Amino acid sequence: MSMGSTPFTFVDLFAGVGGFHAALGALGGKCVYAVEKDREAAAVYERNWNFRAHGDIIDDTETRMRVPEHDVLAAGFPCQPFSKSGFQRGMDEARGTLFWNILRILEARRPTVVLLENVRNIYGPRHKHEWEVIVRSLRELGYQVSSRPIVFSPHLLPPERGGRPQIRERVFITATYVGSEHSHADVEPSVLRQPIDGWSPKSWELHSDLPVQPDKELGNRLRLNLTSAETTWVEAWNDFVLSLRRGGVSKLPGFPIWVDAFIHMDDLVVPDSTAHWKATFLRKNAEFYTRHRELIEGWLERWDYLRDFPASRRKFEWQAQDAESLLDTVIHLRPSGLRVKQATYTPALVAITQTSILGDLQRRLSPREAARLQGLPEWFDFGDQPESATYKQLGNGVNVGAAYHVFREHVRKTIRHVRRRAPGLAEAVYAGALSPDAAVERYWDPERPVILRVRRPSGANIQTAG
The missing domain is CATH 3.40.50.150 (Vaccinia Virus protein VP39)
Incomplete structure (x- = not known):
């Protein structure tokens, strides 16, 4: 009423x-x-x-x-x-x-x-x-x-x-x-x-349509910056993309890349009991590795074969089409791997710690930027609560x-x-x-x-x- x-x-x-x-x-x-x-x-x-x-x-x-x-x-x-x-x-x-x-x-x-x-x-x-x-x-x-x-x-x-x-x-x-x-x-x-x-x-153009906050508005950015380990993961996979680009690979694979599945096709053995999706995944990675073995081995040697990377960071998903490098993308550190997308629109905000990373700025979205993604007005105020609570609420x-x-x-x-x-x-x-x-x-x-x-x-x- x-x-x-x-x-x-x-x-x-x-x-x-x-x-x-x-x-x-x-x-x-x-x-x-x-x-x-x-x-x-x-x-x-x-x-x-x-x-x-x-x-x-x-x-x-x-x-x-x-x-x-x-x-x-x-x-x-x-x-x-x-x-x-x-x-x-x-x-x-x-x-x-x-x-x-x-x-x-x-x-x-x-x-x-x-x-x-x-x-x-x-x-x-x-x-x-x-x-x-x-x-x-x-x-x-x-x-x-x-x-x-x-x-x-x-x-x-x-x-x-x-x-x-x-x-x-x-x-x-x-x-x-x-x-x-x-x-x-x-x-x-x-x-x-x-x-x-x-x-x-x-x-959509993320930087202008969001818009992304300039550095002068962010104050202490340490909370948004990547950790040393995160920086290494991003730099390694950026080098992977750049190496392929320099090697003449104009179209990066759309299927998930998994370093642990890099094997020459002649050595690939897929048991009959393997699920169809996994068998396809293993074959595609083996074919990709075999085709670009020299480029990939050079990259792996530079990064010590990603030995210190956790399993989820040895996986990579390229969804950024013609972007030249990770600097032109939005990066998501997911349990299933490091995923990159075009800097048009972001993946969905989630209520856990997978806040999107702006590739060119090498930092996470700020709470204000996350609030903008949800359509909340500029005056919306989260007070002095921990930022983890703000990200959770927005997600x-x-x-x-x-x-x-x-x-x-x-x-x-x-x-x-x-x-x-x-x-x-x-x-x-x-x-x-x-x-x-x-x-x-x-x-x-x-x-x-x-x-x-x-x-x-x-x-x-x-x-x-x-």
């Missing part, structure tokens, strides 16, 4: 630092309840949105509902296994999981629109049952939802639509309340997995531009139903900008007058009292 001059209200569950809050707030929505159990993330949420997130998802007891009425329920919920016993109704099968708590709120409050986000694998074969339960449960409660997910990434959006140079494919589940008589008919997903407005993701977060686009498109596709139950929400979406970056957001502080924060397209910010 919209309140006063507020066009619509929303609740923010599993809120993190507030990616959904940024997206829905950009349309004029007012948060009336938020939940985040991680204390550090909740502190960041309150610091920036002037709104305290609760630690409980729904209620104090089994009888008192804490979540007030609202127009939109947003949640980046964790995926948990659901019961497969018997032929139960969807809500019963979800009992005991965190998703069950969402269903209880929907059953009690019936908000007009539901916006959920999860990892891509929730629609994969290992989670087929969970997906079916989610769809069936929503339909039982009267929500129209597609049986196919929305899979979307911010790199598919142009900059003027709130896009960011980060490939971050996530599953969005969008649902609109239509009543149980009409909710079981299947519908098309509101958003397709394709570039928007003719945008080409290859057009777990919802991308603002992707969430804004998916929500906006879904409301427009179901506008007839939305307008009937939440006219303020319908009008807010139609009046809203194409991008959350262009929005003016209001924040209330009892100690200060209303502050208007405006983000200009250039990334500069102005603050004016109103």
Whole structure:
């Protein structure tokens, strides 16, 4: 239910630092309840949105509902296994999981629109049952939802639509309340997995589109610089690329390179019991080594055959097409090896220590740059918490531009139903900008007058009292 001059209200569950809050707030929505159990993330949420997130998802007891009425329920919920016993109704099968708590709120409050986000694998074969339960449960409660997910990434959006140079494919589940008589008919997903407005993701240029922070803004860079061992790994594999380039190898292999699989084809023996994927991998490496043996042996000798490198750093994945060296790439130190990509868009931020490395600057992305990748505004402040916590929160977060686009498109596709139950929400979406970056957001502080924060397209910010 919209309140006063507020066009619509929303609740923010599993809120993190507030990616959904940024997206829905950009349309004029007012948060009336938020939940985040991680204390550090909740502190960041309150610091920036002037709104305290609760630690409980729904209620104090089994009888008192804490979540007030609202127009939109947003949640980046964790995926948990659901019961497969018997032929139960969807809500019963979800009992005991965190998703069950969402269903209880929907059953009690019936908000007009539901916006959920999860990892891509929730629609994969290992989670087929969970997906079916989610769809069936929503339909039982009267929500129209597609049986196919929305899979979307911010790199598919142009900059003027709130896009960011980060490939971050996530599953969005969008649902609109239509009543149980009409909710079981299947519908098309509101958003397709394709570039928007003719945008080409290859057009991203990380340094200018992010933009990358200049050194003078970073202060003490030691925390971002590579360790001595990391520098050695990068230098060694850069020498590998340069050696091949000098030797006339114009196209580097697209399959993973593994030093431990370098063997002459005449000496290669692949047991019949070897898995097909591994046999192919071994043959390709042997063929590559045999074809360029002289170049590769010269490189290996210079780096003592990578004897001191851990196993994961003896593997290399080139995904940077025609880049001349690692200085022209974005580097990712992964458990599966050292992967390099073109300096167009980054791999997805993750909630562990695989922060992308800018090849030309030989440093990791800064927390501010990581926040930009997630679409958070320039004024967003993480306080004095450890940077490891900031990276974790951003890796777990919802991308603002992707969430804004998916929500906006879904409301427009179901506008007839939305307008009937939440006219303020319908009008807010139609009046809203194409991008959350262009929005003016209001924040209330009892100690200060209303502050208007405006983000200009250039990334500069102005603050004016109103």
